[in-house]
Amino acid sequence: MQKQNRILPIQGVLGTLNPFKEKKQRIMNYNPATGPINRRLTHCEKISLFDYNAEHCEELSTKDQSVIFKFLESPDATWVNIDGINKEMVHEICTRYNIHNLLEEDIMSIGQRAKMDEIGNYLFCLLPMVYFNEETSTIEQEQISIVLGKHFVISFQEDAHRDVFDTIREKLRIPRSRIRSAGTDYLCYSLLDIIVDSYFTVIEKLGERIELMEELIQHQPNTRTLARINFLRRELLLLKRAIAPVRELINGFMKSESDLLDERTTKYFKDVYDHIIQANELAENYREMILNLQEQYHTQINLKMNEIMKVLAVVTTLMAPLTLVVGIYGMNFDNMPELHEHYGYYTVMGIMFTMLVGMITFFRKRGWF
Template identity: 70%
Template sequence: MAFKNKLPIPGVVQVLNPFKVKKQRIMNFNPAEGVTTRKPAAETKITVFDYNISLCSELVLNKIEETFKYANAPQLSWINIDGIRKEEVHAVCEQFIIHPLLEEDILSVGQRAKMDEINDRMFCLLPMIYFNSETSSIDLEQVSIVLGRNFVISFQEDPARDVFDPVRAKLLITGSRIRNGGADYLCYSLLDVIIDNYFIVMDKLGERIEMMEDLVQHQPNTRTLARINYLRRQVFLFKRAIAPVRELVNGFLKSESDLLDDKVTKYYKDVYDHIIQCNDLADNYRDMVLNLQEMYHTQLNLKMNEIMKVLAVVTTLMAPPTLLAGIYGMNFHNMPELASTNGYYYTLGGMGILLVLMIMIFRKRGWF
């Protein structure tokens, strides 16, 4: 018998036979077997903000070699590379004296958030998270940030989107705090806007959880359970992605590098508070989704109990008429009522009176 849903469930593959579906494994915890390098990007976009207190220029570069002059430039520079290619990343790392281990991290895929400090370069890698409203799913993009004396280099996977527009807007404002700060403050600003976007994604997940709570109350069926399981996977994916970011920010707070000014440390402390709050909210959402599953089973049991209650009442009400029908359906000759002219009507009346009496008793006892 064919199996199919009338309405599509976001993220759930619609198939004709659910018993022949082979579940795809999307998690691989063995680094030796996992894919550690990425495919080269089809498109690369290079933008540079070269600025000081009084001036700021935004440039779009065509070749990676044009960024080399900013390695020792007197002004501060933010080099943002959208789309990662191995040759270009190697050339940048070689020119800006970035350690090969950090280069491997930039080129890797599926890395957990981390922070390293090698050869007077501070490096951090963390997820940039988006919420896909069409599929109600979490999209992850790996972002790598390298902090130097007078530059910050950011590597992104997707040239089409990011969350850095607030930072770009502040850089174009004369006298803004980011223009008066150093490269460490720029690095903080990038981390801050990434982590602030986590709260936006969590708001979207919270809306889906509230919607599922209403759905569980009114439609506790297998389709609703599939949606709950899908939402649970998205919440767990979000939690797993942001959990290591706390240690990443804590690494900046504990660092004694000369690249970080003591005055900027308090800003990293603020980011640390934000990521702690974000982790706490993610834990709450995870518990709420687990409670949704328990609520679903509770509602399902209540629905089943109501069905069994109705069936039990109907069976009980039909028992006396069935008994009478069975008695007078016996083929004995010596039954006085068989000779009665109105026996048929007396029997039906007796059945009706018994039904009414039983209904009155059940209602008085509050059984239905």
């Protein structure tokens, strides 16, 4: 019973099939030739700002976007993180920071492949931030866009209620920390690094579900188990599709000759590159494990079917000679001497019982059941 309870989070799979189908169609069927899909117009949930150097750090949290423009001429490094965005706000920020309209269009578009661009005096990248929903055992993601300038980093998030940047915020509050002493290029590296590292948490969660599926196949190889395996396979496919292009994104930073990237900082991107390669390899390994689970499921089903056929074959074999005897003595001929014997019935029943016991003994000695 404990093993079954450990699988309970996946039991809502069939009930969430329609939302998953919509998500799959949105991610898998995105066609860049038809143009980007604009975001729904929402209000800005929160703007967090850090303006810092090695000795000083000013932290703000507001919903008024005009506040961030006071730091346009700040000589210190500035990080602006925007949660919950809309077209008007993005347009105003891009206009004030002189960000190219192509980058503005990318920020406002969803369903895009992770990428990195160099336009003008800015480095731009967008990539998915992924989360694992424990209740539904599904992977959720949001698109995050990052603009790196000479003295600032602006990050745009869809979800205002969760991200993985708390560790960076804590480091920024520590005087003379490495991130406080370095420039905005190191901050950009830190954002990418922590996003990529969060992929491992999601992959590990999927790995736990796959291990539980291995146990479940041994005890409950039924159609519901197969549905759960297929569900995990599709979720892993969506994850792999989302994070695979991030490798090219990091490689773009490594090969970039932009003045915004210090040579001392560029080497850190090699570490992120190694991490994303490892994440892709883990995702591919788990994909192979799921394929093995499907083969294992079909093997278990075949073994179960063979056992059933074996039992039916044994029963049929045991009943065949008895049926023959009954058929012979069931014929309606008058000239059958055994029919008029006083103990004929008991004799025939004894013979049939002896045949049955003899055949069972023979089958057991041969190890047939």
